[in-house]
Amino acid sequence: MEPILLTRPGSADPQPLADYQGEGGYEALSAAVKRLPEHLLSTIERSGLRGRGGAGFPVGQKWRLAASEAETQKYVVANGGEDEPGSAKDRVLMESYPHRVLEGVILAAYAIGAHEAVLYVNSLYDHATAMLDRAITEASAAGFLGARVAGSAFNLAVRIQSAPQEYVAGEDSAVLEVIEGGPPLPREKPPFPTSAGLHGKPTVVNNIETFAFIPTIVRRGPDWFRGQGTADNPGTMLFTLPSNVRSPGVVELPIGISLRVLIEDYGGGLASGKAIKAVLPGGPSSAFIGGTDLDVAMDRQPLAALGSALGCGILRIIEAGECLVEVVDGIAHFFQKESCGQCPICQMETQALARITAQVRDGQGSQQMLDQIPKLGAFARGKGFCGLISMPIPPLTSAIRLFPEDFAYHIEHGHCPASEG
Template structure:
């Protein structure tokens, strides 16, 4: 299936400068420098590009807010922290299509009026960091970044910044704290980065995949881009499948593609011929869907209508014969461990939810304990400096709704019903 980023929808090895230029690489940059930054922002807005880091915020709007904000200098930050369990899309883009990401970064900096951009990359991604470093050297030698890019008036400095290995370090404002030399702790908002970001200046923080979409849009136009996907969710998205399926990997698909196609045609179905018990479209923080929802289109509106979300495209499957209680305990323990601890509400919620789940696991507390989950989640809604506080809720509440029998069996016997 044709893709916007990968010509055949899957990664096919690292693309160097010569190969990238041969297929039109850096033409978008040359084209953009003949137009005003405002025109580029309008083009991205018309294309309907939305962030691929999880929230799906309109990219053109973010850029416009950054450009209009008071204060100089402005900054662009490419967020490649990527510490979501199972997510590998950003790493693959950085390793295989470094020039596509770099060109998108340069274009984005031009649009918002930034003279400095940081390439924030997970420090564990040695190959990705080396790939981007080599590509930066190649691109600078050809005048694609640095002083007076392509002989024009726009100059840009690019710097790789290794990201610490923890989940919260990928949150937009925690990214800024790290680059400023501080601990990876999210900031209280407002103010938002677009008005007071890096070093207190207007900053646009964009995911790797988001930036990779920019050059194709500038090169081919908004109308071309909207041929992919749906009216509300134009373009494509990269989805990650783990070892739950026969063909794990990343797959670029147009928005609106049925979930079933991703799992069965791309992933080859569940490993070992197992049947699906539940699907998590945005692991580890989305609501579970039952197998009856397999034909749900992979786009923001359809997933929301189905009661879940897309997140950053990590799709996890639970097989028939698995206990959902054991699954949500793993998720809750992950968020408990990854909470930075600076917000009392988040610290209390994550620890309490994990403790309650373990009570259920051991058959303690009886049916009344199940009523506590919703109360705790509702009480903490909207609290905390970042969104981690909201992440354990959807998996737990959807598991309770879809599979009450698993919880009741644990409470009745203190043992896992599938063992």
């Protein structure tokens, strides 16, 4: 596999401008601004790149929507809030490959006709913020940013915005609220950001990882990019391996790699040597996959066939001997805590789910309570301003379906069953 993003394995140092240019950095930008933005838009559309922020929306389609708006003032926002539990991929890119991210943002701005861009960075990421700030300074001095980008008539200003430590602050419209000086509260949709985003103007919001792919796609072409990954979801992806494998961290691999190969060959397997009981393949809002389904391809459609999701590629591995009741109780309470309270039905639902899992955990629950979980999800679905309202349901319902014995034991005894070894 030829890496697209992590081109300097083993090095965590920020890539200097000269080194990035030695890899072809800013060649894509220099070539793109000599052509009409339409050529760049077409290139991204033909690449098939999907957003790496979790939803997997086609990037070219999103950019096209913003570019087609008649409004002359437009914006690009790079979302590096990264409050997904266990995620570190965007931090790696911002700290070690800041120019790759920045060039992708500049290309996006040229494609849609934006003259202002914002890098939205997790407030805990001091080093990432410093590296991006340095990259902005270096790119400006080299003529790749500011007035007359790469010798063209295109102008672009880029600034950094600190992101608050709240899960919902990473939702696209909440990001825009923060940049405008407000609290991190999602907006009702429609309108969507591509038509009415930052300051009511057309705005493209993409994840940091998404932007990092853009320069190489433009430089090497969409057909080359499609040479890795799958037909529906081309390219590579950054996967975050959890702390209980022998080699935790962020790895770049083709989309479609099997979950088993990802864990065993690249993660080294579980450090404990125990069997795998279950996996959350796409973060806390994805559904559990049982240990007998580890050969599933890490791609949208195969995971969807098992009722789960690729998300941001953040793995959580449950070992034999761990109790799923304790795990899902933690997930339910996480979403209860992170519900912003703006939508009463979301607050009601997440509180009810956390109450049910706590009662089952403590031996005060019943099967009838568990049966209420999918009903609560169905009642609340689509009634919030953002997706959080539906996020606790897949992990909870899948855990109950796959491991009913764990829940039955807790209901009867009020504690976890004996270790499975």
